[in-house]
Amino acid sequence: MPITTRRIRHDLKFRRTTVVSNTRITPQMARIVVKSPELEGFQCPGFDDHIRLAFPEPGQALDKPTPGERGLEWPNGRPETRQFTPRFFDPEAQELTLDFVLHEVGVAGPWAMDARPGDELGVGGPRGSFLVEGQADWELLMGDGTALPAIARRLEALPAGAKARAVIEVADAAEEQQIESAADVEMVWLHADKGETLQGYLDTLSLPEGEGFVFFAAEADAVSKAREKLDALGHPGSHLKASNYWRKGEADAHDH
Numbered sequence: 001m002p003i004t005t006r007r008i009r010h011d012l013k014f015r016r017t018t019v020v021s022n023t024r025i026t027p028q029m030a031r032i033v034v035k036s037p038e039l040e041g042f043q044c045p046g047f048d049d050h051i052r053l054a055f056p057e058p059g060q061a062l063d064k065p066t067p068g069e070r071g072l073e074w075p076n077g078r079p080e081t082r083q084f085t086p087r088f089f090d091p092e093a094q095e096l097t098l099d100f101v102l103h104e105v106g107v108a109g110p111w112a113m114d115a116r117p118g119d120e121l122g123v124g125g126p127r128g129s130f131l132v133e134g135q136a137d138w139e140l141l142m143g144d145g146t147a148l149p150a151i152a153r154r155l156e157a158l159p160a161g162a163k164a165r166a167v168i169e170v171a172d173a174a175e176e177q178q179i180e181s182a183a184d185v186e187m188v189w190l191h192a193d194k195g196e197t198l199q200g201y202l203d204t205l206s207l208p209e210g211e212g213f214v215f216f217a218a219e220a221d222a223v224s225k226a227r228e229k230l231d232a233l234g235h236p237g238s239h240l241k242a243s244n245y246w247r248k249g250e251a252d253a254h255d256h
C-alpha cells in the first residue's frame, strides 16, 4: 500500500509538570520522567511530534501562560524554552518520558544533567503531528542522538513485514541503545570517536528500489547535506521529512 503523509493540528496547551525520575540510560543520555494531572488529554500520535519544554529560573516557580493569537503569552516574560520529542506517554499514570542528549553548554542539556524529583518543567504543545500512513517498501531513518527518540518511536511503531534501516550517529559504542521493533530492521550505529559521521555515510548512500520514506534529523549542516544528496538520488520531497534539530554554535536553533 503506498504511503501518504498528513499533518493534524492540536489545540495549544501548556502544562506544568514535576520530575519523578532521572536515569542515565547511556553515559550521554538522560531519561527524565515527568508527571502531572495537567497531562490529562495530552496527545502525541506522530513519531516526531515535538513539544516546547519551559525551564524555570533556578529557585522560581514556573508561570502559567495563556494561549494568545501568537502562541503562548507569559505574564512575567517568557522563560527559556527548547524543543524535545515525547519519547513515551502513559495516559493512565499521567507520565511523560523525555530523552535528553547531555551536553554542557545551554539550558536543556545542563538542566537534564542535574534534574531531581520535584523539579518543575513546563510542557507546551505539541501543536501538531505529522502522520505517515500506509506502508512504504522501505524506510530510512537517519539522525544523531537528538533524533534517537523520534527514530526509536518510528521503529517501535512499524508493523511486522515493514523494512527499515536506521542510521544513527552517536559519540561512541557506549551510546548505543536497544530498540524494539516488529519490523525487519537494519541498525547502523556510526561512532563519532572513530570518525564515522552522518555526513560521511551520506557520501556513499544509495537507495533501494521501490517506494521509500526517509526521515533525517540532526545538526543543521548534516541536514543540508542530506537534502542535497537525497535530491541528487532522485528521492521525492513528498517522501522526505528532514529537520534541523540543532545548529553548532547557536542556542535554540531549529527550523520549526
Ligand SMILES: Cc1cc2nc3c(=O)[nH]c(=O)nc-3n(C[C@H](O)[C@H](O)[C@H](O)COP(=O)(O)OP(=O)(O)OC[C@H]3O[C@@H](n4cnc5c(N)ncnc54)[C@H](O)[C@@H]3O)c2cc1C
Pocket (backbone or CB within 6 Å): 049, 050, 082, 083, 084, 085, 086, 099, 100, 101, 102, 103, 105, 106, 107, 108, 109, 110, 145, 146, 147, 149, 150, 243, 244, 245, 246, 247, 248, 249, 250, 251, 252, 253, 254, 255, 256
Ligand atoms: C523538533 C525537535 C525535536 C527535538 N527532540 C530532541 C530530543 O528528544 N532530545 C534531545 O536531546 N534533543 C532534541 N532536540 C534538540 C534540542 O532541542 C537541541 O539540542 C537544543 O539546542 C538543546 O538545548 P540546550 O539548551 O541544551 O542548548 P542551546 O542553548 O540550544 O545551545 C547551546 C550550545 O549547545 C550546542 N548544542 C545544542 N544541542 C547540542 C547537542 N545535542 N550536542 C552538542 N551540542 C549541542 C549549540 O550548538 C550551542 O552552541 C530536538 C530539536 C527539535 C527541533
